[in-house]
Amino acid sequence: MLLRRGLRPRATRPELPFPRDLRETTASRLAELLGRYAFRLFLRGAILKPEGFAAHEATRYVQGDLAHAFADALVGLGIAEPVGDDRYRLLSSATSFGPTLEWYVARELARRLYFDVVTGVKFRASGVGGDLDVIAAAEGKLVYLELKSSPPKHLSDAEVRAFFDRLGVVRPDLTLFVMDTALRLSDKVLPMLVAELERRWPDVSVLPRRVWRELWAVTPRVYAVNSHPDLMGNIGRAIADGLATLAPAAP
Numbered sequence: 579m580l581l582r583r584g585l586r587p588r589a590t591r592p593e594l595p596f597p598r599d600l601r602e603t604t605a606s607r608l609a610e611l612l613g614r615y616a617f618r619l620f621l622r623g624a625i626l627k628p629e630g631f632a633a634h635e636a637t638r639y640v641q642g643d644l645a646h647a648f649a650d651a652l653v654g655l656g657i658a659e660p661v662g663d664d665r666y667r668l669l670s671s672a673t674s675f676g677p678t679l680e681w682y683v684a685r686e687l688a689r690r691l692y693f694d695v696v697t698g699v700k701f702r703a704s705g706v707g708g709d710l711d712v713i714a715a716a717e718g719k720l721v722y723l724e725l726k727s728s729p730p731k732h733l734s735d736a737e738v739r740a741f742f743d744r745l746g747v748v749r750p751d752l753t754l755f756v757m758d759t760a761l762r763l764s765d766k767v768l769p770m771l772v773a774e775l776e777r778r779w780p781d782v783s784v785l786p787r788r789v790w791r792e793l794w795a796v797t798p799r800v801y802a803v804n805s806h807p808d809l810m811g812n813i814g815r816a817i818a819d820g821l822a823t824l825a826p827a828a829p
Contacts, residue, residue, distance in 0.1 A: 579720045580701060580713065583749060590698040590709065592677040595625050595668045596657045604655055605685070611651060612682040615760060615805055616640050620648045622675035622727060624658070630667040675727045679758060680711050683725060686810045687714050691817065693721070703747045708740050710748065719824065721817065722750040726757045730766045733757070738774045745800070752820040753800045754813060760806040763792045771796050789819050798823050 580587040592598070600608065611617045616639065623636035633645040640648065649666045652658035661667045672678065680697040687693040693714035700709050712723040724741050726733060745753055757767055772784045775797070786802075787795040793812050794802040801816040 579715055580699070580748070585701040585703060585748070587710075587713075588700045588702070589696050590700055592681060592698050593672045593674075594677055594681060595621070595670050595672040596655070597670065608655055608657070609682055609685055609689075611648075612678070613686075613808070613810065615758075615809070616644065617648055617651075618675070618679070618727075618758060620645065621652070621678065624649075624652070624666070624668055625672050625675050625678070628668065628671050630661050630665050632664050633666065676711075676725065679725050679727045683723060683756070683810070683813065684712050684714070687712070687813075690810065691814065692716065701748070703744075706740075706743045706747050708744055710744065713750075717821070719751040719821065720748075721752045721754070721820075722748055723754045723756055723813070726755075729759055730757055730761055730763070733767060733770065735770065735774075738770050742774055742778065751799070751824060752817065754803050754816050755796075755800065756803045756805075756809075756813065758805045758809060760804065763794060763802050763804050768794055768796070768802055771800070771802055790815055795819065795823075 596608070619637045620640045624631055627635065633649040634641050636645065649658065653660060653666065658666045658668050677698065684695040684697045688695050693716045695712060695714045697712050698709050699713055710722060711725045714721040714723065741755065755771060757763060768786060772786060775784045776782070784797065789795055792804045792806060793815055796802050799820065801820060803812045803816050805812065
């Protein structure tokens with residue numbers, strides 16, 4: 579579908595803190611854990627400490643018995659090893675949590691909704707940078723998901739502009755701008771998306787529609803999604819709402 583749009587897509591090798599060829603039982607258990615926001619925060623913090631970490635050091639948001647349970651779970655999956663008194667180290671290095679988030683979302687889109695999915699796609703369009711985080715296809719529709727694993731306070735105007743630049747080149751049927759955060763999108767993220775749309779099309783008034791909680795239809799084809807109370811649940815709602823919007827009107 580990207581080739582048909584005149585692009586030259588190339589999938590990149592994701593930098594994951596675990597082998598790409600995990601046994602299915604291990605991958606399934608890891609995906610189950612990644613479904614928990616607290617575990618994603620924990621693993622994100624562990625990735626940023628390649629020299630090793632104590633369970634309570636991975637993130638200040640997960641402490642006590644839960645932190646130890648997550649660290650032990652990583653050891654049980656063969657992703658981390660104990661390296662001393664209450665210290666652990668990931669066996670494979672990664673520079674950020676982003677590719678792991680892409681791996682999880684892509685796997686769940688394929689497993690739950692039967693999409694054909696690819697992650698980390700370079701498409702070499704002139705003047706447009708960045709990769710396509712997750713591209714999914716079903717029912718003849720192309721869905722593009724931009725995933726952000728950092729808190730909203732780190733989102734920059736340049737990132738939003740680059741997202742819309744990619745959107746203009748790829749022209750997907752449906753687009754999701756996904757922030758892996760339990761915070762509200764209406765405070766900062768949604769206004770930034772609206773402001774960039776209005777900058778590009780000053781004659782168009784952008785009126786976002788709240789779909790559910792902090793799930794927003796910024797336009798009929800572009801959705802802003804957070805991860806509260808459930809990341810994949812919100813993504814599924816956005817896709818369902820978008821496909822319903824794109825469907826022919828009932829007779």
